[in-house]
Amino acid sequence: MTSPTRLQLYLQLIRWDRPAGWLLLLWPTLSALWIAADGWPGWHLLVVFTLGTVLMRSAGCCVNDVADRDFDKHVKRTANRPVTSGAVSVKEALLLGAALALLAFGLVLTTNAPTILMSFAALAVALIYPYAKRMVSMPQAVLGVAFSFGIPMAFSAALGGNEWSWAGVYNAAPWTAWALLASNLFWVLAYDTEYAMVDRDDDIRIGIKTSALTLGRFDVIGVMAFYAIHLGSWAALGLRFGLGRIFLLGIAAAAAQAVWHWTLIRGRGREGCFKAFRLNHWVGFSVFAGTVLDLTLR
Template identity: 80%
Template sequence: MSSAAPVAPTRLQLYLNLIRWDRPAGTWLLLWPTLAALWIAADGWPGWHLLLVFSLGTLLMRSAGCCINDVADREFDKHVKRTAQRPVTSGAVSVKEALLLGAGLALAAFGLVLTTNAPTILLSFAALAVACLYPYAKRVLSMPQAVLGVAFSFGIPMAFAASLGGTEWSLAAIGAAVPKSAWALLLGNLFWVLAYDTEYAMVDRDDDIKIGIKTSALTLGRWDVAAVMGFYAIYLLSWAFLGLRLGLGRVFLLGIAAAAAQVLWHYQLIKGRSREGCFRAFRENHWLGLAVFAGTVADLALR
């Protein structure tokens, strides 16, 4: 007796797979530092409008980024077991479809940004440009994760601009709305992205060597685990220092401590460099970001 033939996925299912609907970790990794910055900039509750704009905007832009990334990497992804069956790579979704979906999602996110203010709108163009550049960075840069770090951290200055900005359309207006501390938070968060995306790159190390793309895991070589721990340390120490400078206190530091405890667990996961351990460390990173965000919110609420 023959088994029933597998049912082909619908277009909706393919599109949801394309934007990683079933893998929300990437959205959380973007969202937690953005919301932490939003609470810091607003000195507490930022209001429903900005919360919805940045939450939905993060989801939409992460989804659009997946479309762009899969189109750019479709030839590489064919040679990596983990990515070979992605909708664009397998041919189930055409390049044109993926680009149209990505453009639609980005336009929807831009519509949300239009409800904020001039400095935030201006910054959104820079954010989009960095997001589009990242998939191609791995072709030329030894540490393309640094570009991803900027892309995944750009919500921080945008959160400050949305909270503190005015109506003037100029670079000076951005400078007035986004203090140096916000850019410093972006820089610190970049090191967190370097940490977790190096863990991610460690999963595909063997495949990446064969197909000739550049990643931080390959560049760092045998120093990869030490570097990941160093990146985590820079992120947490910089955010602890900046948080104290910005008026946060002991409860915020408890969040930092909870994140640091998770870093020790991540070391246990990645020290053997197994695919399973490295991938689990990457997937669980959103809990680390949540700890910092929760400490930020709680500290401001308990003043």
Template identity: 80%
Template sequence: MSSAAPSRLSLYLNLIRWDRPAGWLLLLWPTLAALWMAADGFPGWHLLAVFTAGTVLMRSAGCCVNDVADREFDRHVKRTAQRPVTSGAVSVKEALAVGAVLALAAFGLVLTTNAPTILLSFAALAVTLLYPYAKRVVNMPQAVLGVAFSFGIPMAFSAALGGSEWSLAAINAAVPRSAWALLVANLFWVLAYDTEYAMVDRDDDLKIGIKTSAITLGRFDVIGVMAFYGIFLAAWAFLGLRLGLGRWFLLGLAAAAAQVAWHGTLIRDRSREGCFRAFRANHWVGFAIFAGTVADLSLR
């Protein structure tokens, strides 16, 4: 009995990509940057803990749902063929149960915030569940992922600024237009790095009929990725300045832009290794912007 337990734990950790934190860091940095913006500085330990733990939990739950939805596709892709659900090491019911437990734990954290944030969490969950199936019908499913990966931004504003009323009006009062604009801007970052990710598997995806942005863009994939990055950085710069941020924030954006230029050199020959390396390094782009935001609001 004791020898079986670590085996199951190891499989569950593999299922939620515990050994690959880059995934949840991609969600975390823009969410925390928005939290600092909404609070006009340090948001307090409670909200920091809620959004950090909640991000890890929801990303992990999303992995469970994604692996169940893609189990038939993943067996045809070398990089994903040995995932626990695809290989049969973890059953569909088991994976969904793990995902449900993680999502409920995240919801428990949301319940400690306020009414508008709790209402927004249902929309965030709906988008999370929708994404794995979008790649069957949407030519750029990365855009759906972009909404899912950016929904922490309006939730951060809602948690910092919201009240106790249960209504759409309360959400509108708590979440300014700038927060929704940041969500749209962040979506372009997700389009950039997830297109890099899709470039890794393009040959396999073409064989099995999955729709991705890398396939849709075709020979314009590299140009598309760099354009997405450019829109993201320009939009965050504009919105950050509108929200009163200054030189330290811009310095963080400059560090992010330098990394983006490096990513361009990694993906220009479209090699699997280069594209995957660029994708995995993207969390440092987000960290640079977060660090600049924190520095700007702390050093006023």
């Protein structure tokens, strides 16, 4: 068996073969972009936020694998990751992550001042998350903020403004954009708790903090409550933005999937929990499709 090339190792490091990861970030960001633009946002912003999402998720994988390399070796699912196995050095992973983040920042530079300023806050949260597992009982909440920052950035880029101040950031993204961020955080809590349920036994053994361990025997109830809070609040905010029946059909399709996920995770089996996590991007796509169709056909 031939050894993988450097390119193959780098693609493995950034999870290129697992697009579900960046789709989880992409759909709520694009939903927010369509809402902010009140319809088609234009090719420029679509390319910026699509490519930027893929690049930043890939950069985040590099940082996460460096931070977790000593933990990952004790978990069967992650023991063969390039950094953990030693196939890619820590320096290589960090350099690759930095390069990808710089490419994403280059895209942000084509937007406006408030969005550029906001990108620094988004980067800071993304860098904090890998270390939150050591200190925070529910680090998935930190991940939720990191995975949702594209929402206010989409509003800022679509609504304009060129004030180089944090007051300009506040003016560029209305409170409803931040409310969408908070709503999306609960979706991240739902699917990443499902993900944490897969590694529950390993996480107990190595001392990692996760929402699955914090919730204990209430983990399944917690996941379903997170889904309900997310979809209920996102629906209410969508109606406030003037979205209508087609949008609500998208919410209903997402809710039906959440119920199906309950059937997958209620037994707490590894395969069922991982399947529920892996297919969560369809929940986000349903909301996105309902949003786009509603704005296009009204």
